[in-house]
Amino acid sequence: MAVKLKLKNDDDCYGWPIISLHWLMAVAVFGLYFLGLYIIDMSYYDPNYKTLPHWHRSLGMIMLFALGLRLLCRCVDRAPRALPGHGHATRLLTKTAHALLYLLMLTALLSGYVMSSADGHAVAVFNWFSVPALPIEMHHQADRAGMLHYWSSTALIALSCLHALAALKHHFIDKDSTLTRILGIKRETP
Numbered sequence: 001m002a003v004k005l006k007l008k009n010d011d012d013c014y015g016w017p018i019i020s021l022h023w024l025m026a027v028a029v030f031g032l033y034f035l036g037l038y039i040i041d042m043s044y045y046d047p048n049y050k051t052l053p054h055w056h057r058s059l060g061m062i063m064l065f066a067l068g069l070r071l072l073c074r075c076v077d078r079a080p081r082a083l084p085g086h087g088h089a090t091r092l093l094t095k096t097a098h099a100l101l102y103l104l105m106l107t108a109l110l111s112g113y114v115m116s117s118a119d120g121h122a123v124a125v126f127n128w129f130s131v132p133a134l135p136i137e138m139h140h141q142a143d144r145a146g147m148l149h150y151w152s153s154t155a156l157i158a159l160s161c162l163h164a165l166a167a168l169k170h171h172f173i174d175k176d177s178t179l180t181r182i183l184g185i186k187r188e189t190p
């Protein structure tokens, strides 16, 4: 086993841009979800009534930019080839799960943006800069986007948990290099 951090993906490992974005976004997705659940239940008299939603919105907007960057990296660099030990069904399942994870991240983040800017105001990102409201006017925009935001985030968390379990199964039971490839570690595959 050896640490192998390269700019571009190859068949042994993902490149460091995808690796760092993957792990940063994995932590952020779980953090934002549980912060969101806390915010829903927060009382008006909570001392963090204004601060926590502001952090949630700001981090969400940063994640939206990070996702754009990640999709760009994916367009200019192909993913590592499927491992030789993975059969047709595993390959199909992996591709579908990864595509769904990207789709759910995009839906959850975009619907959060549409909901936050439903009143026509720009979304402030940590008071560093603001992102203008989208030029759309929809009936009950905040409610509809809010519903989509809640369900897409919940589906994203559920699928991410399955995805993590699958990665652990590949690592500990199949003993292949699925997990080490996204950790930047080169390991011989049986």
Ligand code: HEM
Residues within 6 Å of the ligand: 022, 025, 026, 027, 029, 030, 074, 079, 080, 094, 098, 099, 101, 102, 105, 160, 163, 164, 165, 167, 168, 178, 179, 180, 181, 182
């Ligand atoms: C919110 C959490 C997560 C999300 C949204 C997520 C999303 C993704 C996506 C979209 C890919 C495909 C990368 C590409 O080819 O472009 C990927 C790959 C991968 N992820 Fe995650 N991930 C999350 C958490 C985790 C966790 C916790 C683990 C491990 C315990 C993990 C293990 C892996 C592995 C091993 C791969 C590479 C799979 C392969 O090469 O076939 N992920 N992840």
